[in-house]
Amino acid sequence: MSELGHLLAGFSAALTLKHLTMCFLGVLMGQMVGVLPGIGPAAAIALLLPLTFGADPTSAIILFAGIYYGSQYGGTLTSVLVSVPGESSTVMTTVDGYQMALQGRAGPALGIAAIGSFIAGTLGTLGLTLLAPPLAQAALAFGPPEYFALVVLGLTALAAVGSSVLKGLVAGVAGLLIGTIGIDPQNGIARFTFDQTWLLDGVEFIVLTVALFGVGEVVASCALGAARPVADVKNVLPTREDWRASRLPILRGTGVGFVIGVLPATGATIASFLAYILEKKVAKDPSRFGKGAIEGVAAPESANNAAAAGAMVPMLSLGVPGSGTTAIILGALIMFGIRPGPELFTKNADLVWAVIASMYIGNVLLLVMNLPLAGLFARLLKIPYRWLYPPILALCIAGVFSQSNSVQDCWLLAGFGLLGWLMKRYDWSMAPMILGLVLGPLFESALRQSLTLSHASPAIFVTRPISAVLLALALIAVTAPLWTPVFAPRAKAI
Amino acid sequence: MRCLTRLLWLLAALPLAALAQGWKPTKDVEFVIPFAVGGGADLMARVIHKIMVDEKLVPVPVALVNRPGGGGAAGIGYVAASRKGDPHTLILINGTTQITPIMNPNAKTLTEVKPVMNLMLDDFVFFVRADAPWKSLGDFIKDAKSKPAKSMAFSAGGTTDTMAVTVLSKATGVQYNIVSFNSGGEALTALLGGHVQASMGNPLEFMGQLQAGKVRALGVVRDSRFAALPDVPTFKEQGVAAPNFQMWRGVAIPKDAPDEAAAYWEGVMKKVAASPALANYFKENVAQAAPIPSKDFHAFLANQEKLYRELLGK
Numbered sequence: 041m042s043e044l045g046h047l048l049a050g051f052s053a054a055l056t057l058k059h060l061t062m063c064f065l066g067v068l069m070g071q072m073v074g075v076l077p078g079i080g081p082a083a084a085i086a087l088l089l090p091l092t093f094g095a096d097p098t099s100a101i102i103l104f105a106g107i108y109y110g111s112q113y114g115g116t117l118t119s120v121l122v123s124v125p126g127e128s129s130t131v132m133t134t135v136d137g138y139q140m141a142l143q144g145r146a147g148p149a150l151g152i153a154a155i156g157s158f159i160a161g162t163l164g165t166l167g168l169t170l171l172a173p174p175l176a177q178a179a180l181a182f183g184p185p186e187y188f189a190l191v192v193l194g195l196t197a198l199a200a201v202g203s204s205v206l207k208g209l210v211a212g213v214a215g216l217l218i219g220t221i222g223i224d225p226q227n228g229i230a231r232f233t234f235d236q237t238w239l240l241d242g243v244e245f246i247v248l249t250v251a252l253f254g255v256g257e258v259v260a261s262c263a264l265g266a267a268r269p270v271a272d273v274k275n276v277l278p279t280r281e282d283w284r285a286s287r288l289p290i291l292r293g294t295g296v297g298f299v300i301g302v303l304p305a306t307g308a309t310i311a312s313f314l315a316y317i318l319e320k321k322v323a324k325d326p327s328r329f330g331k332g333a334i335e336g337v338a339a340p341e342s343a344n345n346a347a348a349a350g351a352m353v354p355m356l357s358l359g360v361p362g363s364g365t366t367a368i369i370l371g372a373l374i375m376f377g378i379r380p381g382p383e384l385f386t387k388n389a390d391l392v393w394a395v396i397a398s399m400y401i402g403n404v405l406l407l408v409m410n411l412p413l414a415g416l417f418a419r420l421l422k423i424p425y426r427w428l429y430p431p432i433l434a435l436c437i438a439g440v441f442s443q444s445n446s447v448q449d450c451w452l453l454a455g456f457g458l459l460g461w462l463m464k465r466y467d468w469s470m471a472p473m474i475l476g477l478v479l480g481p482l483f484e485s486a487l488r489q490s491l492t493l494s495h496a497s498p499a500i501f502v503t504r505p506i507s508a509v510l511l512a513l514a515l516i517a518v519t520a521p522l523w524t525p526v527f528a529p530r531a532k533a534i
Numbered sequence: 535m536r537c538l539t540r541l542l543w544l545l546a547a548l549p550l551a552a553l554a555q556g557w558k559p560t561k562d563v564e565f566v567i568p569f570a571v572g573g574g575a576d577l578m579a580r581v582i583h584k585i586m587v588d589e590k591l592v593p594v595p596v597a598l599v600n601r602p603g604g605g606g607a608a609g610i611g612y613v614a615a616s617r618k619g620d621p622h623t624l625i626l627i628n629g630t631t632q633i634t635p636i637m638n639p640n641a642k643t644l645t646e647v648k649p650v651m652n653l654m655l656d657d658f659v660f661f662v663r664a665d666a667p668w669k670s671l672g673d674f675i676k677d678a679k680s681k682p683a684k685s686m687a688f689s690a691g692g693t694t695d696t697m698a699v700t701v702l703s704k705a706t707g708v709q710y711n712i713v714s715f716n717s718g719g720e721a722l723t724a725l726l727g728g729h730v731q732a733s734m735g736n737p738l739e740f741m742g743q744l745q746a747g748k749v750r751a752l753g754v755v756r757d758s759r760f761a762a763l764p765d766v767p768t769f770k771e772q773g774v775a776a777p778n779f780q781m782w783r784g785v786a787i788p789k790d791a792p793d794e795a796a797a798y799w800e801g802v803m804k805k806v807a808a809s810p811a812l813a814n815y816f817k818e819n820v821a822q823a824a825p826i827p828s829k830d831f832h833a834f835l836a837n838q839e840k841l842y843r844e845l846l847g848k
Contacts, residue, residue, distance in 0.1 A: 086572035090580040183729035184713070223605070226714045228637045228693055235640045237611050240604030304723045359742040360726065361719040368572045370719070374738070374818050375577075381742020444570065444602045485716065492713045493687055493729065 047169055050393030054102065054401055062099045063398045066106020067406050073107060074114020075126045077250045077439030081111040082365040089372055097376035098391045102398040104372060108365050109161055109348040109399065112308060113406050116153045116341055117417060120146055122432045124254035124439070128245055129308035129344035131474050132316040134253050136329060136336030143332050146421055147276035150414035152286050152334055153341040154407055155278070160294040160342035161403040164349025167298050168356070169396055173385065176357040179302050184489035185500050187305050189510035191483045194310065196517040197317035197475070208472045211463070215476020216483070218243050225481065226488050238448040245309075247440050248477055251453045252470040254436040256460020258429050263461065276415035278334070286338035289319050297343030301350020305486075307363035308347040309478055315343030321517070330469065349399065356392050358382055557621060557794035563596045564617065565624040568609020568631065570602035574738075574819075578654070578783055579626040581815045585806050592802060596624070606631035607641035613788055614646040621795030623788050624650075629781035632839060633693055636848050645789075649835060650796055651803040652784035652826035654816060657760055658698035660753045660769075661733045661740050663725060671753045671772040674732070675706050684711040687730040691718035691739070694781050697845045698734040701755055704845075705769065705776040725749065736781075737763060737820040755779040762820050777841060782824070784831065800828050 053059060073084040085104045092100040115127030120137035133153065140149040167175070182190075195212070221232045222242030233239040278286070293315040300311035319339040320329045329336050351362030359380035361367035373380045378388055385392055440453045463470055494500035502508045565583055569575040579598060586592050601609035610625065617623040631643040660671065668674040678686045688710050690696040699712050713730055715721040718739035725733040726748065733740075737760075743749045751766045757778045759768055769776040785803055787796060806812055807825040816823050826834055 083571045086576065089577070090584050093584070180723065180727035183724060183727050223638075225716060230638050230640075237604045237607045237641050240607060240638065240641060241602070305720065354723075358726070360723045361717070364572075367717065367719055371572070371577060375815075377818055379742045379745060382746040382748055383742070444608075445600060446603065446608070485714075489713050489715070492711060495684065495711070 043169055046389060046393045047397060049390070050395075050397035051400075053098065053390065053394035054397035058096070059099055059102055059394060059398060060401070062103045063106050063402050064405055066103040067110035067113075067402045067409070069103075070107040070110020070112075071114040071406070071409065074111035074130075075117055076442065077118070077124060077126055077246055077254075077436070078441065078443035079439075080127060080246075080365070081108045082368050083443075084111075085365065085368045085372065089368070089375065092372075093375065097373070097378055098394050100372060100376065101369065101391060101395050104369050105352070105395055105399060106402045108351075108369070109345060109402060110406060112161075112341075112344045112348050113154065113157050113410055115344075116150065116157075117413075118435065120149045120153070120337070121417060121420060122254070122428065122435070123257040124432060124435055125249050126439075127308075127344075128249065128478070129312045129347070130340070131249055131253070131309070132312045132340040132471065133337055135316070135471055136331070136333050138253075138257075139330070139332035140334065140337065141418075141421060144421075145332065145334075147415055147418035148278040148282050148334065149337050150418060151276070151278045151411060152282055152338050154410035154414055155283075156286065156290040156293065156338045156342040157345040157410075158403050158407040159290050160297060160346040161349060161406070162400060163294050164298050164301070164346035165396060165399040165403065167346075168349050168352055168399070172353045172357040175302050176354045179304060179354055180358075181506060182303050182305070183504075184486045184493060185504050185507040186510065187303075187482060188486035188490050189501060189507040189514070190303075190306065191479050191486060193510050193514040193517065194314055194317075194475070194479050195483065196514045197313070207468050211468055211470070212472035212476040215248075215473040215478075216480040217476075218248065218473075219477045219480025220484070225485050226492075236448075238446060243452060243477070244440075244443060244449065245474075245477055246443055247449050247452050248456055249474055250436045250440055251456030252460035252463065252473065254432060255453060255457025256464055256470070258432055258436075259457060259461040260464040261425060262429065263465070276418055277411070282334050285334050289315075289335040289339040290342045292318060292322075293339035293342030294346040296339075297346030298350040300343070301347030301362065302353045304354050304360055304362050305482065307351055308344040310482075311343040311347035311350075312340035313475055313478065315339040345403075352396075352399075355380070356395075357385055359384060557792060557798050559592060559594045559622055559798075561622055562594055563592065563622045563624060565596050565598050565626070566609050566613055566617075567598060567600045567626050568602065568606040568612075569600070569626070571600050575626055575628050575630075575783065576600065578815070581812065582626075582653070582785070582803075582806055585809045585811050586802065588811070589805065589809060591805050594622075604641050605634035605637075606643050607634050607638075610643045610646050614642070617788055619788050619790030621787060621791040621798075623791070624799065625786045625788075626783070627786045628783040629694060629838070629842075632835065633697075633842055633846070636839075636842055636846055637693070644786075644835065647786035648789050648791060648796055649784060649786045649831050650799045650828055651807070652782050652824055652831050652834065653803065653807055653812070654783045655780040655822045655824040656736050656738075656783070657763075657780055657820075657822065658695070658701075658734050658755045659737050659740065659751050659763070659766060660702070660755075661725065661735065661744075661749045661751055662731065663728065664748050664750050666731070666750065668752065669750075671767075671769065671774060674752060675708060675774070678706075678708045678710070683709040686732060687711040687713055689713050689715055689721035689724040689730040689733045691715050691721035691735055695721065695734050695736075697842070698755055698779055700845045701776045701779050702734070702769070702774070705774045741820055760822065762817070762822075779841070780822075782826075782834070782838065784826070796828060 115130035118124045118126040119130040119134040123138040125131045137149045296315045297311040319335045320326045351366045354362040355366040370380045567579045601612045634641045688699045718735045753769050
């Protein structure tokens, strides 16, 4: 049977009342999980797992997949409205999305995020439908040196996301340093933990993010004392102009997101960073970014949804996890007595295709759910900001605490919140610091794994073709300002 | 409603209590998982919890609490500080919690708890890709010996996998190039991509690939063959004198809790171990049921500690 035949059979299974209900429940829960910063889709699925024992595995996997991609929609909401990223993959949305909200354009921001997510989720699922086995096989070519080169390419963006090159680099390196706290991933030695047991696992990404963006924003607003003008909610949905500006970023974000998602060691978070940076690089006027550019919302939101679909590719066709969340879904399959592996597509075709079909349906459900919600939630901002402080802080604390039930994390939240305020006060961009912390561990692991493989010879990075190409791209990105003038006259002529 | 059910529970438990003299729980029990939601240890704790609830083994509610961090040290630190000597506390313990203080002496784990019973053992299997030239462990070692040291790269998904490669290295006198990954899944991916020549890991992650014929299992590090993998010979059968190396998972209570409470919980865990639901969980996870009662558990742990220290060179 061809892919299309399989897919039609999948749809006929997914459209039964039972599976449709599960799909709806999944995306609804995903949406809610996305809003709360501490609980991610992986934790939500793990908590639900024991409750689904004995259930029909297809229903359960449809539910879990729904939670996964649904959470990519939900995380946007708090990012845009109150500058608290609900999910690690919506950090970049916060940068421009919150600025748009301040300008009274929360509706278009949420609207374009929902539309972009829908397009990316659907195209990503299409990619999963048509290309899964060959793509997954190709992704295996990515070993430690290739991941290292990819991270280097991402790091070249450190300076690009900040307000100034120097500040961006300093904040980025600080983020990388924070990433080294805890148990060394190669030798198991404790670093910078000052004999504190609770620091052995390092600083959780979500703690730093919520502190810098959420708490920092609240403290900064309080410190200013001036009442923030109540945002005038203009149009609720994106205008024709917004749509025109976002069309290509959505497509580019989808492409970047899907490819990064398919790679087993990288996921939605890195995808959203790279998509944002790409937009800033190709934009005619990069200075608009960070000040409410709609492309800065459309691209990363598309990328994280495409990445969620992409992460299903290695999971379903090879049985290897494509992200933390798919690792848990793999665990779920095992609990249901289904052995994930290369034979899943043939041996459990009914399940696989019903899940893929449910992803098309789930994305439609999410669009239908989110477009009216965008308008509704945008109106929330009519509430005077001083009434919003306490619930925002409560959301930050509850979110961080719920991650690992740790009081120390709450103290870190307070400390980094203060730092966030100082950074805002002196116009330091926070995104490079977060980017440093996200990429740091992968950077270090990939570098050390590569050098272990090569017996400490750095030649491994340039003798392997994929790695060499990625490093060349990074070099071009860094040196671009030097030779752009050469092309400038021609660019003007256009 | 909840009060009523609890009252009914108490009434139901009364005749039992009269029989089993000694301690029994009188208030809500906290089952502390010193690892993050979703890992192997977490999942097993949730299965044990489900069996305790479904089979009504405990007359009071049991709540699951994840306190992840520091290789088990954060969760056990929480128990030592906030639930000191409280017999209404259960803690999931495993090989990782034992390795943590060996690596980082500041992190206290097993010294803070009273181990009650071991429930399972997890194996370590030697895998190569199906298209690799080596058909047996002997082939591989012969090839490795003919090349310069560290020519053969292994992917390892964590400290315990690394220790398993060390077992092989010590037994054969060959140095291998061990590349550490963050999880068994990543180690498997590196093997499938051909970035390393071999891998050592728990059977669970590799099972799908093994059944699909993508990887080949050359040996298992234990004294007798594993019933779930009857075709995989042991290291010893192939002339490699390696000690039995498996990872354990069990349950403990706080250090200063009374011995009667330990006896009570051991009784509960024996019933959990006898449950078909647990047997099924082990079957799906390609693990071995290994109920070790508390009188033997302590000696077992001391033995493991000696082996771990030797392998880690500490």
